[in-house]
Amino acid sequence: MEHLVQSLILGLLIGGVYALMASGLTLVFGVMRIINVAHGALLIASAMITWYIWRATGIDPFLIAILMTFLMFGVGWLLYRTVISRIGAASVSMSVLLTFGLALTIEGLLNVFAGNKFRSATPSYFDQSFRLGGLIFPKTQVYGATVALVMLAALYFILSKTWTGRAIRATSQNPTSAALIGVSATGVAALAFAIGTATAGVGGSILSVLYPFFPASHYDWISRLLGIVVLGGMGSLPGAFVAALLLGLAETLTATYISLQWATLVFYMTILVVLLVRPQGLFGSQLREDVAA
């Protein structure tokens, strides 16, 4: 029983962080139909910057996350204005090619400037845990999940309560009508991309503490995050959230009760089964695809 509870706790803590990392990816797809393959590379870039700041100043990486939110927001906005906007409403496959190129560029730059080395931030509490009876709550996981949830709540607030957020959602649901009532499509797209990149900024700061990383780590992350987005339904934020928690749980429960070797496989098998029954993913809607087409 204690094993089960422990696995559930760890699964949810891990899933919460995955949810934040995937949120930007699904948001960008929802608004622009862009599959941002560079999301993982942006995550690693942010982790690297966080690591350097932590190393130089000793500031807690979870506090650096605040700085990274704004920094990566700016980076995202700039990237959209200079690079991403060029493909405009071109096909989804174009967006994959472009952002893959971007991912390789970022990886290359990190290799040149930071070197092909493993890094991980180790604040003083990195190897400590909170304990409750026999249960263990690793501090880094708890803080990481907390920061992720706060960021997700902020994202939810922005998207549902502010005019900008409504404009973003309107564009994602029906771009033509949104344009008709005066929403600037490019402005919204740039904002959405910047917000998406900002989540990668926070995600990267968390990653720098939780997982050792090096420039090429982004391949692992992007495949995991794309899996989450597909399972949740392309473009659906609640979907990504639920799918991320599912992935976290699938990982820990399979590892505890079946076999480590199956842990990742089970997740992808879940995707396969869900897609057979619900091709649009858990929370996706087919209608939106039709409108966009």
Next chain:
Amino acid sequence: MNKISGRSFNRRKIFGLTVIAAAALTVAACGSPATSSKAAVATAPTVIGISLPLTGDFSQPGTQAQRGYEVWRDMVNANGGLLGHPVELKITDDASNQDTAVADYTRLITQDKVDLLLGTFSSLLNFPASAVAEKNGMLYVEPAGGAPTMFTRGFKYLFFAQPAVASAQADVFVNWIKSLPVDTRPKSAAYATQDDPFTRPVIESMQSQLEALGIKTLYSKVYPAETSNFQTVASAIAAKKPDIIAQGAVFEDGVSLVRSLRQVGYSPKALFQTSAPGNGSQYSTGVGAANTEGVFYTVSWNEKANTPLNKEFVAAYAQKYNNEVPAEDAADAFAAAQILQKAVESVGSIDQTKLADWLHANTVETILGPLSWDATGAPQSSFILAQWQSGSVEIVAPSAAATTTTVVYPKPAWK
């Protein structure tokens, strides 16, 4: 990706041609070499053909191997060359690609007609490349490629320049346990290994050997390479309370497991990991310097090892590459070249068959220690058992290579 590496390859090629052209002009301008008395007989250079992964997945170790070869070349040439001929390395980049490695070696042998070969990096690339050498009857000493399948093909010209194949890597750790008085020996063990051709055979063979010693297996799991969360593994292991934890860790998985063990608060009497702890400061900063105390790992070479020529190698490397400490991959490449050199000097020619026969019959002193081979080219020595002690790495076994007689056991609790 192909486009990018293809382009840089062409650029490098052009650069290479320019350098060769410039070198040719310089030589022509200097006229006949009447300066050096040793090389007075205008001897043709002995050309050694090598293909290495200088770009792509294995670029990091591939570059280290190149440095190891080049340090050896400089040392040999400073001492009058190989059988009086200056040594020239012809190194091509295979971009970590099997097909390119095969094409490279084929071209080096058939078109460039190089005198000798040295191997490339990794089992993946050496597997097909060694077949090219074998088919052409060329001696093939390779610095990194210890997968057991390399040696099931009955090759005659293949030699592996490390102390042991992967499945024998853990022997030195098992022997150390055997050396302990029976009542202080660990009683139980937990094993976890990444599903990787370099780590899995090490842990599997260790498990069967320790079981034969009566050490009970409480946990044994294989995990895929993309595993990034180790808390569940750590808590499952902690629940069993094993005396030994042995992990087949490549790198980040090793760091993550130590951190997770620390988080769940379980410290075994002995902690063994395959290659992760061999990454110096990348490892100690990853797990926290205090947490390295007592961690064991096996390795083919260490910069402190008291083997012939090792000090000179480390010094020459540091001088050539702004005071860096050579990586294990550079040392393995240097050793491969040492083996080739010894065979050529002993046979007195570059007759490939005679060289292979000589190596099958003799032991060669290298910076990794003495090496000898069975009929398939698999080495017959043992790895070095290293341990983190007070923030740095010491060699604890075998005694001939040891830098200390102290072994930290049992491992102190996490601080």
